[in-house]
Each structure stands twice: as structure tokens, then as C-alpha cells.
Amino acid sequence: MQKRQLGRSGIHVAPLAFGGNVFGWTADQAMSFRLLDAFVAAGFNLIDTADVYSRWVPGHHGGESETIIGNWLKQRGGRDKVVIATKLGSDMGEDRKGLAPAYMMRAVEDSLRRLQTDHIDLYQSHRDDPDTPMQEVLEGYQKLIEQGKVRAIGASNFTAARLTEALETSRRFGLPRYETLQPLHNLSDRAIFEDELAELCQREQIGVIPYYSLASGFLTGKYRTQEHLAGRARAAGAGKYLNDRGLRILAALDAVSARQRIKPAQVALAWLMHRPAVTAPIASATSPEQLSELMKAPEIKLDAASIAQLDQASM
Secondary structure (H helix, E strand, C coil): CCCEECCCCCCEECCCEEEHHHECCCECHHHHHHHHHHHHHCCCCEEECCCCCCCCCCCCCCCHHHHHHHHHHHHHCCHHHCEEEEEECCCCCCCCCCCCHHHHHHHHHHHHHHHCCCCEEEEEECCCCCCCCHHHHHHHHHHHHHCCCEEEEEEECCCHHHHHHHHHHHHHHCCCCEEEEECECCCCCCHHHHCCHHHHHHHHCCEECCECCCCCCHHHCCCCCHHHHCCCCCHHHHHCCCCHHHHHHHHHHHHHHHHHCCCHHHHHHHHHHCCCCECCCEECCCCHHHHHHHCCHHHCCCCHHHHHHHHHHCC
């Protein structure tokens, strides 16, 4: 499987990332281990998580996903076979949030402990922190890189203006730069990334690892009516796409899927992988069957007519 470089970092990854938000939420530890085993056995290596996963679940406090990944790494070994990407900055409660260097030093130690590793391959700002000067943020990351605790850094949920400011600050002061961007980007959510960020990332050679690549499961095609959403963990996320535009996108996915005899989710991921700015979309699975389907996406070649059909439907 051909690997792609994360920005200019020298870190190479397969073109699909596993979204670890499900670990400890909709996939318990035993199932998470099975999924991670299958993912790595198939030649994939990028595992994305965050310290805050899965604080939204009643009774959870954050760190559940990292803890499961750490337990898996300890039991299975093979740390050098995977690229671990995690994030800091989201609200962990008790004033634990943001990108201030003092907090960053605490947050990285907590993540390293949960992950049971001595380094994080890609440490990402989960969201912008306007209260901390950009230079201070990047100086904090520089210290972590110098200490060997972090290999490369990335940003998530940044606007084009703030990403540009970060890159300019890196150049001006000789500080580490954000090598990746993790934006909301999929066949249904295009404007946030494509309006300004796509061109910036291509010009600056920023690796792009989109989240919600399947629009909270909507692009799998399994949510076509309100009845399909009943009792689903991601109902709120997928339900917002149930409108005329969403159904038009599903119809285009169905048409391309039928021609190539593949699944809508595979087409949606393949469409992202064909975008010139995208390095590796992030997708989650809660069963080996789901994961097996998603892992076939890099093999799919979409012709120009199919890409045009999908582009037109999602305008």
C-alpha cells in the first residue's frame, strides 16, 4: 500500500486513518482490540484520538480512548508499526483546556501515561486558543519536540486566517510548524474546507486528515428516513443531513456504487482520497465487518465521470 507523507514531517501513513473516538464509547475494549488488530494487519498505521474522547458519554471523564489504545499497545507491542495522533486543547473540566504551554506540559504527560508510550507521533491542537499568543503555543510545542515527547504537530478546526498566522509565526521565529490540518470535510460538508483552506494546505504542503469523513455515518446510506435514526448513537449528527440535498448526494452515491458494485461508504471515502489536498481521511468502525468494508476504499479508482457526478450532487 502506497504511503503518503504527513505534510513535510517525514512521517508516512497509509491513506486511511482509524478514528479512535469510538474506543470506550460504542466499541468496548475487547472489540477495540479486534478492530486495531485488523487495521494494522491490513497494512494501515494511522490511529487518531484525543484526550477528550469520550467525555461526552455520561460517567466518562475523557481519556477513555487513549487508555484503550495504550492497553492495546502494551499487550500487542509493535509501537513502531503505528503512527499515534492525539490532541489537546478541548475542555477536560476543572480548567484543563487550551494551548497555554504550562497546561500543554501537563496534558502531554497525561496522554503519554494513558497511551503507555514515550512519544506521540502527531500532537494536534484540537481547536484554536485565541487567549494564548501563537508564538507561545509554538514555543511550547518546540519544547516537547526537543524533549523527544512529540515528533510533529498539527492543527484541527483552525480557520484559514489562523492557520496562516501560525505558519507565518513558525517562519518568523524558527519554530515548529503545523504539518497537518484536521478539518471537517466530506461529500456533504465541503464549504468549510474548500472555500479557503484547501488552497492554503496545498500551497504550504500541509497534510490534511479530514474528520467526519462519512458525515456521522450518513454517507454509508443507512440513514435515509427519520425511522432509520431511532436508537442510534449518532442520530443527532446524521439526522441534520436528511434533507433534499442529502438525499441527492445519496442518490449519486447509489449510482456510482451500483456501477462499480461497491458500497456507498467506500465511494464516499474514495472521493475524499481523490481530492488533491487530502492525505488520509479519518473513519471509524465498531465491528470487523464495517472496518473490512472501509479498508477497501484505497483500492477504488473513481473515473472522471463518477467524480463529476458526486461533485455536482454535493454542490
